[in-house]
Amino acid sequence: MDIKAVSAQIDADIQEINSLEALEQFRLKYLGRKGLVAELTSAIPGLPQEERARFGQEVNALKNKLLSLIAEKQKTLAGSSGQAAQAAGDLGMPGISQSLGQLHPLTQVTDEICAIFNRMGFSIVEGPEIESEYNNFTGLNIPLEHPSREAFDTFYLKNYTKMLLRSHTSPVQVRQMKEQKPPLAIVVPGRVYRPDAVDAAHSFMFHQIEGFMVDTGIKFSDLKGILEMFAQAVFGNDIKMRFRPHFFPFTEPSAEVDISCIICKGKGCSVCGRKGWLEILGSGMIHPNVFKHVGIDADKYTGFAFGLGIERIAMLKYGINDIRLFFENDLRFLRQF
Numbered sequence: 001m002d003i004k005a006v007s008a009q010i011d012a013d014i015q016e017i018n019s020l021e022a023l024e025q026f027r028l029k030y031l032g033r034k035g036l037v038a039e040l041t042s043a044i045p046g047l048p049q050e051e052r053a054r055f056g057q058e059v060n061a062l063k064n065k066l067l068s069l070i071a072e073k074q075k076t077l078a079g080s081s082g083q084a085a086q087a088a089g090d091l092g093m094p095g096i097s098q099s100l101g102q103l104h105p106l107t108q109v110t111d112e113i114c115a116i117f118n119r120m121g122f123s124i125v126e127g128p129e130i131e132s133e134y135n136n137f138t139g140l141n142i143p144l145e146h147p148s149r150e151a152f153d154t155f156y157l158k159n160y161t162k163m164l165l166r167s168h169t170s171p172v173q174v175r176q177m178k179e180q181k182p183p184l185a186i187v188v189p190g191r192v193y194r195p196d197a198v199d200a201a202h203s204f205m206f207h208q209i210e211g212f213m214v215d216t217g218i219k220f221s222d223l224k225g226i227l228e229m230f231a232q233a234v235f236g237n238d239i240k241m242r243f244r245p246h247f248f249p250f251t252e253p254s255a256e257v258d259i260s261c262i263i264c265k266g267k268g269c270s271v272c273g274r275k276g277w278l279e280i281l282g283s284g285m286i287h288p289n290v291f292k293h294v295g296i297d298a299d300k301y302t303g304f305a306f307g308l309g310i311e312r313i314a315m316l317k318y319g320i321n322d323i324r325l326f327f328e329n330d331l332r333f334l335r336q337f
């Protein structure tokens, strides 16, 4: 086949082209799988040895010429014929979706619990993670050298005497009661620290929500009613609660609160240790000594307080069996929420 003749034919053909469809036909005619260039290429092995190299080069040059002619023509057609969109790509093609981030499961549970209390009239405040020894202990009626300090042991700051990482959110009770006068209804979400060895159930840092209400005539039954509303809102209406007598220095009387096991409904299983109950929080009536420390008249006002662990609630709610999962930043875990 005469390459020169083919080349001349190409020059003639390209002149005629006035649409992208025609250009595609042109491309197929020459560069398609069964096009002329393919035909010429497949003829090479049949040529005499001494002609092969030269012929090959000529075919290659022809191919390059075609490619540049097509590219050029495509540009002029796209610019002039109103088919710009088509040339620029298929606008009807599905887009590439951006994957949105989401809130950490602990943040979601915190928001949910705060919203429940907010609907019952509680305001939401926060306090600092670096606290004074006074607010974390003394103001809460936990005297120096008292054995109950051990339960709230924490990390002390080296260069600041009497400053520490709060071991519970209760110091915010002291802060708020000094700042505001009753009536008070407040919840406090936040991080707390304890020098616990890390395992499936413990972490040196975790999250709590403190809640308290102070006014004239606040009774233990108010505490029970509010907590029951809360537990049912989080775990469902058929959840049962029980109050077990307990000791906290800052409440009197004090109680630990259990809910009926959400897995076995109270029958006893491995999650609840065959007890049928799961501990979810500590609570009680605010101790008169705490009121004394913050300057609230204990003869006039009463109040309740409670503190719950957010990880514990989240683990029960979602059936998570290891607290470390919350803090490892493994996206395979986090993306499930």
Ligand code: PHE
Binding pocket: 167, 168, 169, 170, 210, 248, 251, 282, 283, 284, 305, 306, 307, 308
């Ligand atoms: N601060 C207590 C704890 O961390 C919980 C608590 C809060 C108990 C308020 C009673 C009243 O264990």
